[in-house]
Amino acid sequence: MKDDVFTFLAKLLRDQSGLALPRDKEYLLESRLAPVARQHGHQSIDAMCAAIRGGQNRAAERDIVEAMTTNESFFFRDTATFDTFRKSILPTLLTARAGSKSLRIWFAACSSGQEPYSVAMILEEERARFAGWNVEMVATDISNEMIQRSRNGLYTHFEAQRGLPIQLLAKYFDKEEQGWRVKAPMRERIKFRPFNLLESHSSLGVFDIIFCRNVLIYFDLPTKRDVLERMSRQMARDGVLFLGGAETVIGVSDRFAPHPGHAGIFVPAQAVALDRAVGQ
Numbered sequence: 001m002k003d004d005v006f007t008f009l010a011k012l013l014r015d016q017s018g019l020a021l022p023r024d025k026e027y028l029l030e031s032r033l034a035p036v037a038r039q040h041g042h043q044s045i046d047a048m049c050a051a052i053r054g055g056q057n058r059a060a061e062r063d064i065v066e067a068m069t070t071n072e073s074f075f076f077r078d079t080a081t082f083d084t085f086r087k088s089i090l091p092t093l094l095t096a097r098a099g100s101k102s103l104r105i106w107f108a109a110c111s112s113g114q115e116p117y118s119v120a121m122i123l124e125e126e127r128a129r130f131a132g133w134n135v136e137m138v139a140t141d142i143s144n145e146m147i148q149r150s151r152n153g154l155y156t157h158f159e160a161q162r163g164l165p166i167q168l169l170a171k172y173f174d175k176e177e178q179g180w181r182v183k184a185p186m187r188e189r190i191k192f193r194p195f196n197l198l199e200s201h202s203s204l205g206v207f208d209i210i211f212c213r214n215v216l217i218y219f220d221l222p223t224k225r226d227v228l229e230r231m232s233r234q235m236a237r238d239g240v241l242f243l244g245g246a247e248t249v250i251g252v253s254d255r256f257a258p259h260p261g262h263a264g265i266f267v268p269a270q271a272v273a274l275d276r277a278v279g280q
């Protein structure tokens with residue numbers, strides 16, 4: 001791939017999705033964008049880039065961004081995280097929100113939906129504690145295709161077996177010819193919608209819990225910082241942020257601080273400061 005084509009594509013991806021593409025990942029461009037070029041009627045990636053350089057082909061740009069997203073996900077990914085959610089974070093918030101009986105959860109890069117459905121199953125298992133509560137789950141991703149997949153809630157046999165205990169599969173999924181589909185009431189409980197983390201987050205409202213796992217790893221430092229800072233404005237003062245196992249706020253943003261008791265979980269920095277001030 002010519003230098004100027006790589007530079008053009010790296011800038012397009014950085015500007016439109018935050019993806020930071022080092023030169024040693026050029027092979028990914030070749031393998032993922034060759035089909036996009038063909039689909040848009042071009043002989044090669046070089047030819048496609050030459051045609052869209054003027055910025056007149058939003059559909060091709062969208063397809064390029066979409067093709068370059070990495071959508072790996074599975075049910076109960078990092079089991080310990082979901083155990084902590086169920087056994088510690090949820091009970092604490094249930095006590096804190098006993099007055100309003102309202103809880104808002106955002107899955108900021110939900111991919112094909114396994115992460116929000118994992119949480120939805122936990123909430124359903126704990127439903128006796130939620131009688132009369134209003135629990136809103138919003139799941140977003142930059143990829144339209146992933147949002148559609150999430151809404152469909154249909155998983156292959158392989159996907160359904162990855163991380164999902166057999167009793168939950170039997171309870172919350174229907175078997176179909178192509179695989180296993182999440183039962184309708186569970187699907188309807190989650191609001192899936194396309195959303196780019198580089199956009200303003202303010203229209204989403206304020207959340208008590210945010211899952212933003214395994215997406216910041218693809219961004220460069222200024223983009224990580226920017227996303228975390230904007231996310232901090234959408235978080236309740238005593239809210240909780242879940243990041244992926246390889247992600248942290250340390251050295252990235254001072255808006256969040258590590259949860260005092262749990263690795264991989266973060267809280268608004270002013271909450272930590274206030275707790276220290278009152279000696280908790």
Ligand SMILES: C[S@@+](CC[C@H](N)C(=O)[O-])C[C@H]1O[C@@H](n2cnc3c(N)ncnc32)[C@H](O)[C@@H]1O
Nearest residue numbers: 017069071073109111142143196197213214215
């Ligand atoms: C590896 S998946 C993580 C899925 C899930 N959170 C998990 O941990 O299993 C990363 C997701 O981030 C999404 N993504 C990448 N850039 C994004 C952006 N700028 N805004 C929103 N989502 C983005 C991708 O489309 C992809 O589905």
